[in-house]
Amino acid sequence: MANLVIQTAFLGDLLLAIPLLKQVKRSFPNEKLYLVCRKGLGPVITELQLADVVVEVDKKKSSSIREAKKKLRPVQFTNIFCPHQSIRSALLVLSLKKKRAIGFYDWWNSWIFHSRIRRPMDLPDALRQVALVTLADSKFDVKFDGESTDFLNGGLQNYHLPIVDFREQSIPDWADMQCPIDVSKIIEKKVFLAPGSTWNTKRWGREHYIQLSHWLKDLGYQVELLGSPEERELCQSIADQVPGLQNHAGKTSLIETLALLRTGQALVCNDSGAMHMAAVVGLPTVAVFGPTTLDLGYRPWQSRAIVVQNNLLDCRPCGLHGAQRCPLGHHQCMKDLKVERVIQAFSKLLTIPESLEI
Ligand code: SF4
Incomplete structure (x- = not known):
């Protein structure tokens, strides 16, 4: 017997599924755990030993979905957990052998799932x-409610x-997304910056990251840039403006990026996958939020984090x-968010004396 989790959304959503993966393992310790995830994200889950079998799908290719079904169809699942709310994921659930299919309530999906709850927004x-x-x-029900x-x-x-x-709110063990990653050395005064995001409006802006890098360098920090291959150019354009910055963007796999993050003292990033990666390794983080707000539910899921935002915009x-x-054309949520505020948050996070803040 086995259990299956289907989470085919972006990296951040998959990392936020780590407490779910860990809990399924705890609730069903003698059953194998399968995961279906987006193509390219499987190795990180395998390396972190969060699932026994990982099946990747390229959602745009029907041949990839057929291939995934071929691998999963011989398995009899005790439970299929489907946090990803899409018709495609639902149809995959429908095509597999299972005792119970579990998903979030939607008006159309009563014929897919045996058990549903309303997504606790x-x-x-x-x-x-x-x-x-x-x-x-x-048993988990009791703990969860409590x-x-x-x-x-x-x-x-x-x-x-x-x-x-x-920082005053610690995450309980049963809900934690942190995973052990061994590194030989943690370097004091090494700070990572991740200026990218899949969505342009979520980027705090190149000039801001350049100003922040200068401030960090002046305080003696080693500053290193992280990002995807698509963000390499952006990171390089920042590195070119500040002597001594190292650009790792596009050069490291996801698991290598996690190991790299573990070697540092802090991360400054946007509301992006990097923020969730830092939570996986427990790296203190300052996250800059622009068009998204914390009410949407995608806060950094760790206790050593501070969020900075332009709170004056309707x-x-x-x-x-x-x-x-930006639908309004001005992008003030990020443009008006001054570097001084991020420096203030960073200083709080690492308890840098106020006299050195700006
Ligand atoms: S300024 Fe307002 S409308 Fe424009 S991207 Fe930011 S939040 Fe959205």
Whole structure:
């Protein structure tokens, strides 16, 4: 017997499924755990030993979906957990042998899932996803109800302040997305910057990252840039302006990036996959939020994090993921977010004396 999790969304969503993967393993310790994920993301899950079998799919190719079905059809699943809400994922659930299919309630999907809950939108996404296990494990149900409400979006924190500090709220073990990664050495005063994002409007901007890099260099920090192959040019254009910056963008696999992050003291990034990667290795993080807001549920899922945002704009959020172009044309959510505020958050995070802040 085995269990299956289907999460074919972007990297960040997959990493936020780590508490779900860990909990399925804890609830069904004697059963193999399968995962279906987006093409290219499988190796990181395998390396982190979060699933026994990983099947990647390229959602745009029907041949890839057929291939995945061929691998999964011989298996009899005890439970299929499907946090990813799409027709394609639902049809995959339908095509497989299972005792129970578990998903989030939608008006069209009663014929797909045996057990459904309403997606708990008032909770951070990592908790939304792991909530599915409450339908398969009654012991977990008790734990989940008892502690998850401490994390209601906007509950304990004031999510609308310019700087939101998560450091006083520790994440319980059962909901943690941190994974052990061994590295030989952690370098004090090494800071990573990840200026990219799949969505343009979620980028804080090259000039801001250049100013921040100068400030960090002046304080004696070793500054290194991280990003995907598509973000290599952006990172290089920042590295070119600040002597001594090292650009790793596009040169490291996801697992290598996690190991690299473990060697540093902190990360400054946007609301992006890098922010969730830092949570996996427990790296203190300053995340700059623009078109997205914390109420959407995608906060950094760790306790050593601070979020900086332009809290004066009525147009935030303007979408669940951000957009390639600002719908209003001015992109003030990021353009008006001054480097001084990020420096203030960074100084809080690493307790740098106020006299050195700016
Ligand atoms: S509409 Fe507002 S929140 Fe959206 S990108 Fe433009 S400035 Fe940012």
